[in-house]
Amino acid sequence: MATSGYRGTRSATQDGTDSTAATLIIGGVVAIATLGCVVSVAGALSGLLAGHGWAWPSGDDPALFAGLKATITSPSNPAAAWPGDTAAGSGWLFWVCFAVLVAAVGVLAWKVWAFIDTRRARAEAKERGLATATDLAAANLTEAAAVMRARRGNVTYDGVKTRDIDPAEAAIYVGELRGRREPVYVQHRDCTICEGPTGAGKTWRIAVQRCWDAPGFLAATTTKVDMIAATIGERKEVGDVEVFDPTGLTGWPKPLRWAMLAGCEEPETAIERAAALVQASPMEGVRNSSFWEVRAATVIRCFMMAAALDNQGLMTVRSWVNLKQWKPAYEILHGVYADWANDLKSVANNQSESTDDVFGTASMLLDPLADPSIARMVDVPRHESIDLESFVLGGANTLYLACKSEQKKVAPIVSALTAEVYRILDRQSQREPNNRLAVPARLVLDEVNNIAPIPHLPDKMTDSGGRGISIWAFAHNRLQNIKRWGQTAGQEFTINAPNRIILPGLGDQQELDSLSRLFGTRYERMSPDPHDIREKAVLSVDEIREMEEDQALMIYRGTKPIMLTLPQVWDRPDLAHAAEASADLFNRIRATGDVTTRLADMPTKAGQ
Numbered sequence: 001m002a003t004s005g006y007r008g009t010r011s012a013t014q015d016g017t018d019s020t021a022a023t024l025i026i027g028g029v030v031a032i033a034t035l036g037c038v039v040s041v042a043g044a045l046s047g048l049l050a051g052h053g054w055a056w057p058s059g060d061d062p063a064l065f066a067g068l069k070a071t072i073t074s075p076s077n078p079a080a081a082w083p084g085d086t087a088a089g090s091g092w093l094f095w096v097c098f099a100v101l102v103a104a105v106g107v108l109a110w111k112v113w114a115f116i117d118t119r120r121a122r123a124e125a126k127e128r129g130l131a132t133a134t135d136l137a138a139a140n141l142t143e144a145a146a147v148m149r150a151r152r153g154n155v156t157y158d159g160v161k162t163r164d165i166d167p168a169e170a171a172i173y174v175g176e177l178r179g180r181r182e183p184v185y186v187q188h189r190d191c192t193i194c195e196g197p198t199g200a201g202k203t204w205r206i207a208v209q210r211c212w213d214a215p216g217f218l219a220a221t222t223t224k225v226d227m228i229a230a231t232i233g234e235r236k237e238v239g240d241v242e243v244f245d246p247t248g249l250t251g252w253p254k255p256l257r258w259a260m261l262a263g264c265e266e267p268e269t270a271i272e273r274a275a276a277l278v279q280a281s282p283m284e285g286v287r288n289s290s291f292w293e294v295r296a297a298t299v300i301r302c303f304m305m306a307a308a309l310d311n312q313g314l315m316t317v318r319s320w321v322n323l324k325q326w327k328p329a330y331e332i333l334h335g336v337y338a339d340w341a342n343d344l345k346s347v348a349n350n351q352s353e354s355t356d357d358v359f360g361t362a363s364m365l366l367d368p369l370a371d372p373s374i375a376r377m378v379d380v381p382r383h384e385s386i387d388l389e390s391f392v393l394g395g396a397n398t399l400y401l402a403c404k405s406e407q408k409k410v411a412p413i414v415s416a417l418t419a420e421v422y423r424i425l426d427r428q429s430q431r432e433p434n435n436r437l438a439v440p441a442r443l444v445l446d447e448v449n450n451i452a453p454i455p456h457l458p459d460k461m462t463d464s465g466g467r468g469i470s471i472w473a474f475a476h477n478r479l480q481n482i483k484r485w486g487q488t489a490g491q492e493f494t495i496n497a498p499n500r501i502i503l504p505g506l507g508d509q510q511e512l513d514s515l516s517r518l519f520g521t522r523y524e525r526m527s528p529d530p531h532d533i534r535e536k537a538v539l540s541v542d543e544i545r546e547m548e549e550d551q552a553l554m555i556y557r558g559t560k561p562i563m564l565t566l567p568q569v570w571d572r573p574d575l576a577h578a579a580e581a582s583a584d585l586f587n588r589i590r591a592t593g594d595v596t597t598r599l600a601d602m603p604t605k606a607g608q
């Protein structure tokens with residue numbers, strides 16, 4: 001924490017005692033004057049209502065005290081002792097007027113207090129160096145500004161009045177500015193990385209909401225059933241749902257089957273698919289891993305293409321790899337893509353020891369296929385496979401991708417499918433006006449580093465938003481990102497996204513330090529003496545790590561740090577109810593095996 005510039009403090013005890021006494025005296029005088037005023041007006045008003053005229057107290061005493069005195073001496077009927085020529089109304093009328101006036105003064109006082117408090121909170125946030133409501137408006141993060149920003153350049157809103165646009169559709173509601181009731185919105189184009197340790201609230205404060213509010217196609221990866229259970233009900237209301245679950249995590253009765261070799265006759269597809277498999281492989285501890293990865297990717301892309309061209313299945317690829325048989329693939333490729341055949345030959349026909357390592361690495365990547373239940377999900381004849389393109393581009397459909405966290409070896413398969421989904425969306429975006437999907441697609445990538453590290457994701461976080469692909473990625477911290485992507489890309493992944501949300505409990509000391517440094521310092525006044533100031537970090541390391549559990553720090557483009565309050569699903573009855581109803585539906589589908597069941601078919605819903 002920066003404390004340089006500290007100029008000493010002076011004792012404030014004496015000042016404090018004096019100011020407390022003064023506040024009490026002033027407060028007492030104001031309270032008595034207000035009460036006198038209310039009593040006098042109540043008396044005068046009761047006189048008016050009783051038909052005597054405006055009975056404002058008069059006489060030797062000042063009006064405020066005269067009315068008060070009459071009320072104290074004759075509380076049951078203040079009119080009996082009311083000073084002045086005009087009589088006040090009867091006792092009950094007086095007290096009714098008094099009660100109404102007290103209520104009116106109370107409401108007025110509350111309004112004034114709220115106004116002052118808002119001003120004070122704004123001034124405090126400004127002094128603290130945190131973003132205020134004004135900063136939010138300037139960055140298009142307030143409700144009104146976010147809607148205006150969303151309609152700019154968006155043909156969907158041509159001819160629609162701004163007031164008819166639903167902010168929750170045009171933009172994404174994230175939470176509230178802390179200490180204020182100011183809702184904070186970001187744009188669909190703002191790809192976001194959320195960081196926080198296990199239990200920080202990634203799922204229940206952010207990911208579930210992002211599944212609920214996705215306006216179009218949604219792909220969501222997860223290592224736990226809870227996110228699927230909580231959101232499937234809502235998603236089934238807007239489109240079709242498929243669950244890809246090669247490890248049998250969810251117990252979903254009809255998990256999606258995908259022909260992983262589909263399209264691999266095309267060089268681009270084969271390259272992407274092999275890259276996705278390699279990118280997601282758990283290569284920790286393997287010496288010189290990137291060297292083997294590049295070569296293993298060459299072997300796999302060539303084998304996949306050869307198998308696809310020859311109508312073979314994935315198991316053929318696996319046996320070629322395990323038996324180090326490169327010649328059949330070479331023969332198939334030779335007549336079609338001679339340079340690919342040569343690529344394969346140069347890597348596979350090398351007499352050096354490294355060839356064994358290349359095949360070893362490739363074999364490790366395909367190892368999950370040894371489990372027949374996993375192989376059944378991806379080694380699928382074309383006619384039995386999902387038509388992924390139609391599904392992804394066919395409206396507000398949902399694809400859940402589940403994978404047990406302890407079965408890390410399967411992650412490459414999940415990642416390959418996620419990458420394919422991205423590729424379909426990306427290709428489509430380039431065919432639409434402005435090279436952007438008219439209805440934004442959403443990718444909610446929970447445990448992104450473990451199960452969904454799609455190739456070049458750090459770059460995609462910065463350029464997908466403009467194509468209408470909105471990525472919300474969830475990671476633990478910078479160290480985990482570096483471990484997955486390497487030093488440079490891992491750093492980029494951590495800091496380059498247009499929007500970054502840090503949840504409480506971040507454990508990476510270096511990241512905490514760099515965050516604190518990023519926000520710089522401010523001067524804090526220690527006493528009314530203008531010279532009595534010290535320099536402090538806008539947010540210290542401890543303040544970032546020890547945020548309260550419903551708090552989050554949002555770093556949005558060039559804006560000052562934004563302190564958010566993030567609602568949790570279980571804290572809000574409406575959200576908790578939606579999540580529970582969805583979970584009931586999920587459990588029923590698992591029990592009956594009928595995947596067509598929807599919320600409307602549920603007994604509790606029908607009874608409502």
Ligand SMILES: Nc1ncnc2c1ncn2[C@@H]1O[C@H](COP(=O)(O)OP(=O)(O)O)[C@@H](O)[C@H]1O
Nearest residue numbers: 196197198199200201202203204205206568570
């Ligand atoms: N069904 C539930 N009811 C109430 N609280 C829950 C429920 N499920 C999870 N929580 C709480 O939500 C908090 C955040 O958990 P979660 O969002 O899963 O964190 P993360 O995804 O970052 O690991 C946890 O502290 C947990 O106690």
Ligand SMILES: [Mg+2]
Nearest residue numbers: 202203204446
């Ligand atoms: Mg979670």
